[in-house]
Amino acid sequence: MVAAAALLVKSGERLVSNGKYEIVMHIQFTSTANEDGAALIVFSAQDLVLSEAAQRVDDASGGALRKAARAARFAGDLGKVVELLGIAGTEAQKVLLVGTGPQGRGNPAGFERIGAVIAGKLSRSGSTRTLVDMRGARDLGLDVSEAAARLATGLKLRGYAFDQYRTKMPEQQKVSLTDVEIVGAGDDAAPRFEILGAVADGVAFTKDLVSEPANVLYPESFVERVRALNIPGLKIEALDEAQMREAGMNAFLGVSQGSEREARMLVMEWDGTNGSADVETVFVGKGVTFDSGGISIKPGAGMEDMKWDMGGAGAVTGAMVALAKRKAKARIVGICGLTENMPDGKAQRPGDVVTSMSGQTIEVINTDAEGRLVLCDAMWWAQETYKPKRIIDLATLTGAMIISLGHHHAGVFSNDDDLAEKLIAAGAASGDKLWRLPVGEEYDKQIDSPIADMKNVGGRDAGSITAAQFLKRFVKDGVEWAHIDIAGMAWSSKPGALFDKGATGYGVRLLDEYVRSIYEG
Known part of the structure; x- marks a missing residue:
């Protein structure tokens, strides 16, 4: 039985009520980015101030990212999303441009909300893997490791699902996202998330x-x-x-x-x-x-x-x-x-x-x-x-x-x-x-x-x-x-x-x- 319920810092399984175990989502922090087949997450502050990763996607696609953002009236507000499928210049399955709000005014709660938005968009989307590229996210208002750990916490909290009694659930409604990789987060992100993730595990158990x-x-x-x-x-x-x-x-x-x-x-x-x-x-x-x-x-x-x-x-x-x-x-x-x-x-x-x-x-x-x-x-x-x-x-x-x-x-x-x-x-x-x-x-x-x-x-x-x-x-x-x-x-x-x-x-x-x-x- 596969469902994304409580998310863990490390690989493992989660005991469910019927005495069986569910596979859980794996969140890891990496130094390399493999976009192939992933849902790629990049960022923009307000006024379409793109992160370096987002700018690379925009350049590779001939400006498609900015064009899509303007067409959707996306301005980089906190938690707002523009989604592009099959965008040129990247091997990603899809690209999500996510707003981080005003430059220099980010806070932990805001990045938890960003992570939750990503989970809400992707958990049941058919995507099995997402790559969150935080390289060159500009002037966040808090250090990138803290931002990444909080984003992962939001993903974990919002990614919870209680599906074990739904035996005839249509395939397209099932949780699909099982792997999350966060790149460019710095060395401190993983130990910070280990603590925050333990609290999120307590929330999931509740x-x-x-x-x-x-x-x-x-x-x-x-x-x-x-x-x-x-x-x-x-x-x-x-x-x-x-x-x-x-x-x-x-x-x-x-x-x-x-x-x-x-x-x-x-x-x-x-x-x-x-x-x-x-x-x-x-x-x-x-x-x-x-x-x-x-x-x-x-x-x-x-x-x-x-x-x-x-x-x-x-x-x-x-x-x-x-x-x-x-x-x-x-x-x-x-x-x-x-x-x-x-x-x-x-x-x-x-x-x-x-x-x-x-x-x-x-x-x-x-x-x-x-x-x-x-x-x-x-x-x-x-x-x-x-x-x-x-x-x-x-x-x-x-x-x-x-x-x-x-x-x-x-x-x-x-x-x-x-x-x-x-x-x-x-x-x-x-x-x-x-x-x-x-x-x-x-x-x-x-x-x-x-x-x-x-x-x-x-x-x-x-x-x-x-x-x-x-x-x-x-x-x-x-x-x-x-x-x-x-x-x-x-x-x-x-x-x-x-x-x-x-x-x-x-x-x-x-x-x-x-x-x-x-x-x-």
């Missing part, structure tokens, strides 16, 4: 998890998928229901009791400090592998989308994969609360009262507000076990977040201004953007219960805020905490700059950038 159907990905198989990666230094353990029951995680287990699939709590630890540092930061992810709503069942239309209600756990897992693969100089723990939320004769009912691991009691008003019940016990266990300085949780928690921020930002809530500001800065740097919303005592009355310490919903008003306020009650004094609601960001119904429609991989680059800035800056 996309795999989020894309899988719930009959394939459930709590036990989620854990086994992570174990199967066998990444050196990434410690994996999982608590089963008996262990969680012994710990008193009755809020978490109340969600799982209607499912035939047993819950699991996945614990991942990466220590890039050789034991010299304590665990200061713990990531916690909501991992509801399918959310029917439970007894408070969701409408049937669109319920199939609830396979990605584990997007927070997917992001945390992908981030831990990224940190381990790039050997981050930090000690980080990632915890994922994994369960299904199903209706059954044994399922939790509206009106039930459960006692969380913290000892606080919760009146369950709506069984479809289940993510906070999973997170509150996972967060408390993390604090009891690791005594961390801070906890950052990610969850596809509320539909109200989509109403508030749409699909452009995730919402961040925090009890610490400095933590919130650093996360927002990491979001801006990584492209996983955040917008801060408030928490405060004035919202507490909405979740106060007449018969228990709290109830799990606070009504329609400020739904995302009251969900965050609920979680805040499970943060111990002195612990910095941030809650990131990614409900509008984990999945997209249309392509984005660095992803195709479907799973976006949101959160992996955000968490990686946060670790980089705090521990490795």
Whole structure:
């Protein structure tokens, strides 16, 4: 089975859900250019300032490249493309002239976008090989090695495809591009891409998890998928229901009791400090592998989308994969609360009262507000076990977040201004953007219960805020905490700059950038 999914820095294969392996795209940096049969990529800054490689093509073709650009009203704007087939003077199958924007004003994000544009154009085009010629790309605004590494990262991110269940896909729709050669990038491009590519591998793994159907990905198989990666230094353990029951995680287990699939709590630890540092930061992810709503069942239309209600756990897992693969100089723990939320004769009912691991009691008003019940016990266990300085949780928690921020930002809530500001800065740097919303005592009355310490919903008003306020009650004094609601960001119904429609991989680059800035800056 051949498909371009997760792209790797080195040759290899990628494990897919059915236990088979897929061939992956190979990206390499070379010093020689063999155009024969390749799709050739050359560049132009704004105002048709051609790179040396582009100028050579134009000269060899008798000016055909400039003529085509002018006919297409191409001016070299960032990510714009002119494509020529069978152009004279070159042995390339086709030539793509790609815009790099204003001279001297390039940036890493811009070159990632350029790589993504190339992937979008060529992945399913019939071309099997592309040659990216960066020789003589003029006045980029950053050094050519960084530009090339970022371009390769964009190619890798946008080149992801999840095709393994499409057995009758027409040949012309299949991913064809398997080899990418980048020439003229300098000696530093490959080591830079090795680090960036490791993060992109984490993003791809998150996309795999989020894309899988719930009959394939459930709590036990989620854990086994992570174990199967066998990444050196990434410690994996999982608590089963008996262990969680012994710990008193009755809020978490109340969600799982209607499912035939047993819950699991996945614990991942990466220590890039050789034991010299304590665990200061713990990531916690909501991992509801399918959310029917439970007894408070969701409408049937669109319920199939609830396979990605584990997007927070997917992001945390992908981030831990990224940190381990790039050997981050930090000690980080990632915890994922994994369960299904199903209706059954044994399922939790509206009106039930459960006692969380913290000892606080919760009146369950709506069984479809289940993510906070999973997170509150996972967060408390993390604090009891690791005594961390801070906890950052990610969850596809509320539909109200989509109403508030749409699909452009995730919402961040925090009890610490400095933590919130650093996360927002990491979001801006990584492209996983955040917008801060408030928490405060004035919202507490909405979740106060007449018969228990709290109830799990606070009504329609400020739904995302009251969900965050609920979680805040499970943060111990002195612990910095941030809650990131990614409900509008984990999945997209249309392509984005660095992803195709479907799973976006949101959160992996955000968490990686946060670790980089705090521990490795």
